[in-house]
Amino acid sequence: MAPAACPAAAPSGPRFLRTAMLLLLLLAASRRAAGAAALTELRCQCLQTVQGIHLKSIQSLKVLSPGPHCAQTEVIATLKSGQEACLNPAAPMVKKFLQKRLSKGSSN
Missing domain, CATH: 2.40.50.40 (OB fold (Dihydrolipoamide Acetyltransferase, E2P))
Incomplete structure (x- = not known):
């Protein structure tokens, strides 16, 4: 006999997928925002200089x-x-x- 699937243990359906995608997007956005400040602070801002500005x-x-x-x-x-x-x-x-x-x- 095969074990019966418990509906509460394995969430499924579009609502679960939507929630999972939202969590992934929030996680990615928060990492990008935190990393952006660190990147601008940890490197030179001037990679090239210009000549001849009046x-x-x-x-x-x-x-x-x-x-x-x-x-x-x-x-x-x-x-x-x-x-x-x-x-x-x-x-x-x-x-x-x-x-x-x-x-x-x-x-x-």
Whole structure:
């Protein structure tokens, strides 16, 4: 004689599948959200730098010091158009621009 299947022990049907899929999607979304923050913090943001940005098109600068996320200084310019561009911190133009901004900030 074959054992009788217990309906409570083995859930089946579209409701169970829907619940299982929802749980899988929630798990994947929470891992992706948690991993996204870690990825941006654990690597350099500037993989390439651009050349020849006119100083008047720069709205603001963000300077990221070397740290565990990246071994080099990074200079990220936000342009008046809203785009961001990575600048070479060793370039004479960038050094001059940073010096000018620092001297303006200390005189205020």
